[in-house]
């Protein structure tokens with residue numbers, strides 16, 4: 001990128017692109033856009049395969065908005081809180097969250113009915129490792145070509161991400177050479193590396209230097225006075241960055257496989273009631 005003059009950084013846009021890269025890198029490495037819990041074991045005996053098939057059908061018919069509201073109801077039910085936040089504002093990032101989570105749930109349930117690994121799991125781990133390691137243009141080109149040819153990456157329309165890296169090879173290789181790039185081999189550091197690269201590439205797309213983007217996003221203030229602090233006309237105040245939004249649109253289920261199935265069960269029960277009561281079938 002060209003000049004590095006003191007121009008204002010659009011933190012909103014930077015935040016949006018950070019989230020897009022975060023998901024794209026996760027799909028490359030793990031086969032799923034968000035790190036989540038996985039229903040790796042069989043459901044409790046009271047949940048039948050017939051029921052699971054009907055859940056999949058119901059989820060596929062559900063709009064993102066309905067998913068989001070049902071999820072909020074389920075969270076409120078579990079935490080025995082007031083349900084007033086159910087009708088709270090629905091932001092674009094919430095709908096985005098709902099879209100991915102719904103896809104993830106459908107995939108989880110289908111995987112249980114038809115156990116099958118994420119396409120080329122070992123291969124994609126290797127691709128990710130090679131992307132992190134690549135030091136030369138030919139090495140980077142090889143990884144990006146293989147990344148773009150993964151069937152699910154193509155199906156999800158994510159091939160633009162390796163293309164962006166190839167179009168900005170110099171910036172990409174330079175940010176990996178920076179002393180701040182996490183070098184340790186541990187799993188925790190791998191997540192830090194992913195975030196570092198997501199932030200840097202967000203900067204490239206917004207037109208600021210990767211290191212500026214990495215520092216600005218790392219140090220963003222999430223409380224009053226922060227760049228994405230928002231006040232609704234109704235008085236509600238919140239940080240609208242994707243991290244805070246994800247934290248607020250938390251999933252019902254968190255801990256372990258049993259919790260996952262119980263959370264799904266509650267979610268589907270509420271989804272069924274809501275549809276029946278309001279008679280809506282959008």
Ligand SMILES: [Zn+2]
Nearest residue numbers: 222239241244
């Ligand atoms: Zn925030």
